[in-house]
Amino acid sequence: MSTQDPSLDALLARGYQHGFVTDIESDTVAPGLDRDTVRFISAKKGEPQFLLDWRLRALDRWFEMKEPHWPKLHYTPIDYQDISYYSAPKAKTDGPKSLADVDPKLLATYEKLGVPLHERARLAGVAVDAVFDSVSVATTFKDRLSAAGVIFCPFSEAVQKHPELIERWLGTVVPYGDNYYAALNSAVFTDGSFVYIPKGVRCPMELSTYFRINAAKTGQFERTLIVADEGSHVSYLEGCTAPMRDENQLHAAVVELLALDDAQIKYSTVQNWYPGDENGVGGIYNFVTKRGECRGRNSRISWTQVETGSAITWKYPSCVLRGENSVGEFYSVAVTANYQQADTGTKMIHIGANTRSTIVSKGISAGHAQNTYRGLVSVMPGAHGARNFTQCDSLLLGSDCGAHTIPYIEVKNPQAIVEHEASTSRISEEQLFYCLQRGLSQEDAINLIVGGFCKTVFRELPMEFAVEAQNLLAVSLEGAVG
């Protein structure tokens, strides 16, 4: 795509910053998916029988399901039998006991990505779990977290060390048969993060997981489970990148959040998978099921997401507000440029009395991209006094892109109040003129206006992510407007 401004074209040519490949020896299973594949993954992880059975039930269910075609997404059909469902860096031992045991190439990869894996980077104040292809390679600050009673570890480690917690909570928010991609993930997930915050504990630091796809012809299927026990509090950050490749790669994740009485979970995502090139070649197919359940009274779950990557995004972080006075929040910026397509939004299911939810969604489309907000606010008969406010705005940069807003408002309680407002427009010429006549370049002016457009979402992000998100936004839109 060419713009009328050479300087913007040059900036656009800078492209994706994280598209390098790490040349590392890996242990990869042959493509294909059947019950043996699932048994192989489970055996590789040394899982207990209950988990293998659960995986196999999920696989059987997946075979019965059909891939959904209702999203506003157009992509070449995925051959699920042509994907390798397990790829892990070859371990020199059974597994790294500390960062010293981790392959230096892997550490270098995360250094390049700016992820603070070395605990010497403790000034960042963030505990990180780094997931490389199918496995977790390192988790930092585990001792300090353990002292507070917090469990933060790779999912596979949690299966070994805390099987009773996994058996109790896994699939209680997103059952294995929830949808096509959740069923697939349930059958073949290889790793992810597990977090348990005990009663009354405020997690002493931000928790973060960084996902990296490296190997070709593989998919990434991670699973995250966060349980916040009564009166606890946790803030969790998630980031992701992938190499630049001409073929598409599949990412199908599941995130389950569970908040008990008076607990709070804040889940922030900066999604920066490889989006494909300027002609729409390559990029990650990102199909993610994220759901939180406010099971307890006065609990709160807050989703904040900045979506700038992926060729295809299918993602609806949701809240089931079951506990009385529980609160669900969804703040989202979704940026699509070139030929990216995003069908994303949220669901707020009000079941308990006096439940409240807020949805703020900002969609930005540029180039030939298509950006869809799809949201459901459902108020069940027992949700007396439920309240929802939704604001959903779209910004179009260019005449070839599209913005689509598809909200569903379903109310079955006469005392509920649901308010929804939305707008779609391009950047106002008056705003642009105002900035230009004060000496700003067009690019700076647009960045300023777009930053203002997204401000209500960015301010919900933890500080370090907010800066990253702002930079990502600028990079994503570089050259997209002329």
Next chain:
Amino acid sequence: MTQPDTPVSFSERLQRDYDLARAQGARPIVADSLRETSLAKALAAGLPALRDDDWRYARLRPVTAAQWLPAATADEASVIEPLRAALPDALPGFGRVVFVDGHYCASLSVADQSFSGGQLRHAASGAANTRNGEATNALQATTAERFAWLNDLFATDGAQLQVTGQLQLELLFISTITDTAAASYPRLQVQVCADSQLTLVERHLGSGGPTALTNVSVQVHLQSAARLQHYRVQAMARDAVFMDTLLATLDSRANYALTFINQGAATARSSLRLRLQGDNTQLSVHGVSLTDERCNSDTVIQLEHVGRNSRSEQVLRGVANGRSSIGLASRVDVAASAGGADSRQSLKGLIGAAGAEVNLRPQLEINTDEVKASHGATTGSLDDNTLFYLLSRGIDPETARKLLEWAFIGDVMSHIDIAGLRRQVELTTVSQLGNAAALEALL
């Protein structure tokens, strides 16, 4: 018609009824080729699935339980004459044309065939040019309007209206069918020629029954700079099954103001598709759905901006009482060619009782950046402060609530510019809201 003992599939039943209608000598008014096409489409599409977004809030079981074969012409002495006294008062300055059970009724119509500003024909009169069943520049029904295909198959009469000057006309479609009879297929085609103007009142009234289906198909074409004020009132009996399709196309500079009141039927579904084809067109849609008991009313609007600099406004209101449910869905499509489009939607639902349900779906599909589009949607109960204000002034709680419900739909009612019609609609509406005497006194 007797129903078979064993259940049959939708396609089997449709084919069987279609063949039966032909065998019984039902005189179709739609060209054979179009009927065959519609039959093929209906058979291919089948009934909407539960997960079909366009039918998400519709209740379809009564439609499948209903009779589909078209009703015969009503008997003049036993059916038509008793109707005369029950008709609403004529609107001053308006011609009136009446269809009973889908058939033109000369004895109840006040005007016929020709007017100073246009011409109306009923298709069964036999005029050759009225039998093609397809208006010029007509939109084709899609699966979202699939019941229009059934109308193509079974309609036995219909009105074709061509307006070449200025015209005011009232069309009454009355159903007298009962459980034991068959279905009614009102059919209307309207063409407003360039620079012409039409004020059209279209009312659907009458009896019904849990297996008595009324399936309406309306096509509208506004030529360049034509103007149409269109009032649609659906006040069917409380147990009727009512399906309705309206397809409209606007050429350049055309202006279409549509106001609809849905206040009857146990099960009602309206599918509207409105295309702003030409440049500089204007469309306004003001509509209200009122339900109570266990009624279901579902309205789905698809509005397509195709030409440049088109403007649209939609104001939709729903009040659900009893254990009823309302669906209001409005989708605005702005094509890449529709630069300068300006679209606004306002959808509001009021739930008057525990057990009632309101579902709203305001949807924007924007494919160009040169556009201004916005929507707002709310659902809730009556505002406590406002209610308190009325109570503090001595109004009893029930009247106060009904008064506020009345005010809630005021945005739509105020768009009925014909005084006589407005009064009639107001009276039936207050009657439906309940506490009629108190409200009437206040109005």
